[in-house]
Amino acid sequence: AQSVTQPDIHITVSEGASLELRCNYSYGATPYLFWYVQSPGQGLQLLLKYFSGDTLVQGIKGFEAEFKRSQSSFNLRKPSVHWSDAAEYFCAVGLSGGSYIPTFGRGTSLIVHP
Amino acid sequence: NAGVTQTPKFRVLKTGQSMTLLCAQDMNHEYMYWYRQDPGMGLRLIHYSVGEGTTAKGEVPDGYNVSRLKKQNFLLGLESAAPSQTSVYFCASAGLEQFFGPGTRLTVL
Numbered sequence: 001a002q003s004v005t006q007p008d009i010h011i012t013v014s015e016g017a018s019l020e021l022r023c024n025y026s027y028g029a030t031p032y033l034f035w036y037v038q039s040p041g042q043g044l045q046l047l048l049k050y051f052s053g054d055t056l057v058q059g060i061k062g063f064e065a066e067f068k069r070s071q072s073s074f075n076l077r078k079p080s081v082h083w084s085d086a087a088e089y090f091c092a093v094g095l096s097g098g099s100y101i102p103t104f105g106r107g108t109s110l111i112v113h114p
Numbered sequence: 115n116a117g118v119t120q121t122p123k124f125r126v127l128k129t130g131q132s133m134t135l136l137c138a139q140d141m142n143h144e145y146m147y148w149y150r151q152d153p154g155m156g157l158r159l160i161h162y163s164v165g166e167g168t169t170a171k172g173e174v175p176d177g178y179n180v181s182r183l184k185k186q187n188f189l190l191g192l193e194s195a196a197p198s199q200t201s202v203y204f205c206a207s208a209g210l211e212q213f214f215g216p217g218t219r220l221t222v223l
Contacts (some may be wrong), residue, residue: 051210100208102208
């Protein structure tokens with residue numbers, strides 16, 4: 001069965017600093033990969049996705065992520081964090097074929113200091 | 115294009131009461147899902163549907179029932195609410211990526 005690991009429960013950064021949130025998955029083939037963001041009291045919003053092709057994908061709000069097959073990782077990055085980026089971030093893995101049941105990581109809470 | 119909508123947004127129940135949460139999507143998606151989100155637990159799949167008239171159990175189905183009579187709607191029912199069902203419930207629909215509703219915050223006293 002596929003699994004998704006977000007090793008950092010909380011990350012604290014200063015406004016203007018760079019950010020990297022880690023995501024590792026376990027599955028033999030290349031899955032579909034997603035990052036979602038959840039602001040307090042809100043639903044999940046898709047930041048970016050990877051299906052195939054260029055392994056560096058650009059998303060909304062200045063975020064990007066890089067798929068590294070050799071490391072089974074799909075880390076999320078942002079060069080300069082804004083206070084409004086404080087939220088919960090979820091990595092998810094979806095598989096093609098059969099029933100489509102994406103697997104979510106437990107989430108990483110981002111705290112931004114002024 | 116409203117995306118995924120959920121009704122109601124908030125609800126307080128007493129133990130033993132029943133209720134139905136409604137999810138609607140206007141993207142013609144085949145797949146729909148119900149999740150619950152609890153602090154420190156991430157998202158847990160309750161039930162899902164791969165098309166009109168179909169439903170299947172997810173990770174935490176006990177105490178919940180669902181129906182997908184129309185493609186655009188996915189209903190989640192609690193027949194006899196328990197305090198352990200206090201949670202935030204999210205509905206989602208999917209083509210290849212999931213689109214989430216805004217959530218329903220349910221408190222069972």
